[in-house]
Every structure is written in C-alpha cells, then in structure tokens.
Amino acid sequence: MSDTHASDTQWPRYMVLHQEREDKPHQHAGTVHASDAEMALLNARDVFVRRPDCVSLWVVRADLIFARTQEELALNPDWLDNIQATSDRTEAYYVFAKLTQKAQFSHIGEVEAENPPHALKMALQKYPKTQGLVWWVFPVKVVLKSTPDDIAAMFSPAATKDFRDQANFHALSVLRKLMRDQKQEAE
Amino acid sequence: MNAELKQALIDYLLAMADDELILGHRNSEWCGHAPILEEDIAFANIALDEIGHAIVWYELAADLSREERDIFANRMVYFRGAPDYRNTQMVELPKGDWAFTMLRQYLFDQFEMVRLEKLAQSSYAPLAEAAAKIRTEEIYHLRHTQAWVRRLGLGTDESHRRMQTALNELMRYYEQLFSPSLADTLLFQANMVPFQTELMVHTLELIVPFLVEANLIPPRGSNFVGPNDVIYRHEHTEHLNDLLSNLQQVARLDPMAKW
Numbered sequence: 356m357s358d359t360h361a362s363d364t365q366w367p368r369y370m371v372l373h374q375e376r377e378d379k380p381h382q383h384a385g386t387v388h389a390s391d392a393e394m395a396l397l398n399a400r401d402v403f404v405r406r407p408d409c410v411s412l413w414v415v416r417a418d419l420i421f422a423r424t425q426e427e428l429a430l431n432p433d434w435l436d437n438i439q440a441t442s443d444r445t446e447a448y449y450v451f452a453k454l455t456q457k458a459q460f461s462h463i464g465e466v467e468a469e470n471p472p473h474a475l476k477m478a479l480q481k482y483p484k485t486q487g488l489v490w491w492v493f494p495v496k497v498v499l500k501s502t503p504d505d506i507a508a509m510f511s512p513a514a515t516k517d518f519r520d521q522a523n524f525h526a527l528s529v530l531r532k533l534m535r536d537q538k539q540e541a542e
Numbered sequence: 543m544n545a546e547l548k549q550a551l552i553d554y555l556l557a558m559a560d561d562e563l564i565l566g567h568r569n570s571e572w573c574g575h576a577p578i579l580e581e582d583i584a585f586a587n588i589a590l591d592e593i594g595h596a597i598v599w600y601e602l603a604a605d606l607s608r609e610e611r612d613i614f615a616n617r618m619v620y621f622r623g624a625p626d627y628r629n630t631q632m633v634e635l636p637k638g639d640w641a642f643t644m645l646r647q648y649l650f651d652q653f654e655m656v657r658l659e660k661l662a663q664s665s666y667a668p669l670a671e672a673a674a675k676i677r678t679e680e681i682y683h684l685r686h687t688q689a690w691v692r693r694l695g696l697g698t699d700e701s702h703r704r705m706q707t708a709l710n711e712l713m714r715y716y717e718q719l720f721s722p723s724l725a726d727t728l729l730f731q732a733n734m735v736p737f738q739t740e741l742m743v744h745t746l747e748l749i750v751p752f753l754v755e756a757n758l759i760p761p762r763g764s765n766f767v768g769p770n771d772v773i774y775r776h777e778h779t780e781h782l783n784d785l786l787s788n789l790q791q792v793a794r795l796d797p798m799a800k801w
Contacts, residue, residue: 366578387580390693397686401584508681516594 368417369395372451372462372498375408383451383460386417392499400501400509409510412501420493421471425486428479435476440469447495448474452487460491468492547732550725551666552603553628554735556618557775559599560629561719563619564782565650566592567789571637584686588647591679598672605668620793624782628775632715634782641694641704646712648687649749653719655680656744660736669734688752695756702757709753710761718773720745 366388372381384403389395395414404412428435445467451460463482468474474492501509543551569589576582597615604614633650637643658680661673694701720742729735753760793799 388578389580393689394693397689398580398584400682401587402580507678508685512591512679512682516590 366390369399369414370417370420371395371399371403372413372415372460373399373403373409374411377410380462381411381413381451382462387414389414392416396499396501404510404513409513410506412505412509413498415493415498419497420491421475422489422491423475424489428490435479438472438476440473442469445469448478448492449495449498450474450478450482451491452482452485453489454485454487456488460489463487465495466492547728548606550728551669551734552606553723553725554729555599555603555606555669557628559596559603559618560627561596561633561650562592562599563596564627564629564785565633565647566590566596567785568633568635568637569643569647572643577640588683588686591683595676595679598676602668602672616793620790621797624778624786625776627778627782627786629778629782630715630718630775631773631777631779632712632718634779634785635711635715636781638708639704641701642708642711644687644690644694645705645708647683648691649712649716650719651680651684651687652749652752653716653741653745655684656741656748657736660741664735665733691753691758692756695753695758705756705758709758713761715773717742718775721772721774723775 368386369389369392370386371384373384374381384399387395387398387402389398392414396412399412399414403409448466448468448471450463450466452463453460463478463485466474466477466481468477471492475490478490478492566589569585569592572582573586573589574582576585596619600615600618601611603618604611607614632646635642635646638646655677658673658677662670662677664670664673691705694705696702720738722738726735726738730737750760
C-alpha cells in the first residue's frame with residue numbers, strides 16, 4: 356500500500372471493511388477518499404451499502420495498513436526471524452488476509468504486538484494454516500467503526516429501496532422479451 | 543373525518559410533499575458535479591431519499607382524495623404550474639455553491655427531524671407510521687449534513703466565508719417553514735399535526751448552538767421574533783418556474799404516454 360505523498364492534493368484513502376451478517380467476518384469492500392475518518396465512514400455507507408446486507412462498517416486509513424504479499428515473504432525468509440520483541444508495550448492489531456485471487460481481504464483475527472512487522476510475525480505464527488496471498492495488519496485503535504445503533508439509520512433503510520438493486524430491473528429479461536416480440540412482428 | 547378537516551390534511555401533506563420534491567430535485571442537480579466522487583454518490587442518495595419521502599406524502603394525500611396513488615402523484619408532480627405548488631421558497635432557490643447546498647439541507651433536515659418526531663405521534667395513524675419510518679432515514683441525513691456544516695464552518699477562511707454568506711441568505715427564508723395556516727389550527731386541534739410555533743422553538747433550540755459551535759453566527763433578526771413579512775406558500779420566486787420547466791419537460795411532451 357503506497358503512502359499518501361505530500362504533493363498529492365487528494366484526500367487520504369480509507370479502506371472500507373464491511374460485515375454482511377453477524378456470523379460472517381468483516382471483508383474489504385473497497386476504498387473511499389475522505390478528509391477524515393468520520394466522513395470516510397459516512398461516504399462508505401453510501402458507496403458500499405447499496406443493499407441491506409450490512410451489519411457493521413469499519414474504515415481505516417490505507418497508509419496505516421501494513422501489507423506483505425506471499426512473494427515478499429518468500430523472498431526474505433529471514434526477515435521475520437529478525438523481528439524480535441524488545442519491550443512489553445504491545446497493542447492489539449487486526450489481521451486480514453486475501454485467501455484467493457478472487458476473494459476480498461477477510462478478517463482472520465487479532466494479535467498483540469509492538470509494531471506492524473511484529474504484528475505480522477505474530478499473525479503468521481498464530482494462524483499457520485491460513486494461506487494468505489496478501490496479509491494486512493493494522494492497530495485496532497485506528498479503526499473507526501459503526502455502532503449497533505447505526506444499523507437502523509445507516510443500513511436498514513436500503514432494504515426497502517428496490518430501485519438500487521439492479522436485479523430488480525430485470526434488464527436482461529426485458530431486453531430478451533423485446534427482441535422476441537420484435538422478431539415475432541417481423542415474421 | 544369531516545370534509546373540512548380532510549381537506550386541511552390533504553393540504554398539509556401536499557405542502558410537505560412539495561418541499562421534499564423540490565429540495566430533492568435541487569439536490570439532484572449536483573449529480574455528476576459534487577466536489578468528489580464519493581460525495582456525488584452520497585448526495586445523490588440523499589436527493590433520491592427526499593423524492594422518495596415526497597412520494598410517501600403524495601400517496602397519503604391520494605388515499606384521502608380517493609384517487610389512484612400513481613395517477614395522483616404524477617399529476618401533482620408533472621402537471622401543476624408554479625402557482626399551484628405549495629413548497630416554501632427556501633427549497634426552490636438555485637443550488638448555489640456547496641456551502642449553500644449543505645447548509646440548506648442541514649437546516650431542512652433538522653426542521654424535519656423535529657417535525658417527524660411529533661408527526662410520529664399523530665392521531666392519524668397512516669401519517670404517524672410514515673413519519674416513524676422516514677425518521678430513521680433522516681437521522682442519517684442529519685449526521686451527514688452536520689458533518690459537512692461543522693467542517694466547512696470551522697475549515698478555511700474561504701469555506702467559513704461561504705458558509706456565513708449562505709446562512710445570511712437562507713435565514714431570510716427559513717422562517718417560512720414554520721408559518722402556520724388557518725387549516726393547521728384545525729389539524730392541531732385534532733391532534734394530527736404539531737403546533738408550528740412549537741416546531742420553531744424546538745428547531746431553533748437545536749440549530750443555534752450547533753451553528754455557533756461551527757463558528758457560524760445566525761444573522762440579526764433570525765430569531766423569528768418580531769414583525770417579519772409573511773410569505774405564503776403559493777408565492778414563489780422565479781426560480782421555481784425554471785426548475786419546473788426542467789422537471790416537467792418530458793412528461794408534458796406527451797401527457798398521455800404510458801410509463
């Protein structure tokens with residue numbers, strides 16, 4: 356993940372993580388640009404919660420995410436070994452991973468760590484069976500989250516807005532019917 | 543419900559619907575032009591919500607008039623001229639800059655929240671139910687517009703100047719939302735709608751401290767106390783004509799067309 360350059364006049368990028376149901380993990384939905392986290396959360400709702408399948412929304416500044424690919428880790432096998440805890444001042448980190456090329460980043464769990472590389476090392480040790488193509492770690496405290504109180508106002512109204520769901524326009528079946536009718540008229 | 547009360551309720555619903563429709567249309571003019579892509583999508587959503595709320599109110603008025611909902615709503619929206627519209631002037635003003643748009647939406651949202659809370663207790667059950675439902679959506683609108691007002695009010699010199707200019711302009715029109723009509727008194731006595739003055743007091747209690755916190759000073763005379771010129775809801779600025787000619791253009795090309 357590239358940092359926001361000083362010369363860049365764009366607002367910072369925020370990663371949007373959404374949870375469709377209580378029993379599913381948070382997943383990466385996409386990114387928004389915003390002046391700050393609160394605005395990012397509000398805009399994330401409008402950009403990514405078009406249908407009602409959302410119970411929780413998180414935003415985190417993209418440049419606060421520490422990311423490593425499987426290839427990067429394989430190229431430097433010693434890199435992780437050299438990371439050692441130096442103090443006992445740790446904080447909680449979220450661990451996300453992309454498990455297949457097609458899948459979005461998905462919430463794997465949490466670790467306690469001193470800094471981002473250390474968090475990644477802890478994650479790899481804690482979740483040895485997880486084959487992450489790419490890993491993300493970021494401090495829990497930098498995430499802005501919707502609250503359960505937000506569900507009613509932010510997410511539920513979308514349930515009644517059929518017009519936002521492209522499936523409801525039946526565009527393909529309408530087109531096919533029009534073409535059939537045209538054909539019949541021609542015959 | 544006697545005929546007089548029914549007509550008063552229809553008029554009240556139409557006034558609400560017209561405010562939401564015209565504001566929603568003004569907001570929709572930002573589609574493709576908002577400051578950033580994300581906000582473009584967010585604000586287009588809000589515009590659609592307001593138009594959706596207008597439809598709810600038109601439909602309740604249609605039920606009371608014993609008319610088909612679709613036919614009634616289409617006639618109201620597409621085949622009335624400006625003098626027959628009952629929206630306030632505040633919502634028909636051109637969209638202006640982003641500061642003006644956000645501030646107008648905030649002032650309207652806060653007024654609506656206060657009114658919806660009261661309407662949710664209306665003795666007319668269909669109105670109470672609709673108000674309770676719409677209210678959940680308005681909570682989000684208000685959060686969105688408050689976030690913008692705060693940031694623009696406390697932002698740069700330019701953003702603050704634009705906001706203060708917008709506030710000075712909008713406060714001249716805001717009071718009209720709270721002016722009562724004779725019919726409102728009937729509805730109030732039947733416990734169907736809140737008293738306009740009560741709405742005004744509650745709304746001002748909420749917006750004044752919020753604006754001050756955003757470093758925006760309501761202009762003198764905007765406490766709505768004292769002799770102000772009353773604007774009636776059939777009186778419009780020339781801007782409504784422009785808006786309607788745009789909004790109604792296609793429908794009027796072929797009034798008998800089936801959609």
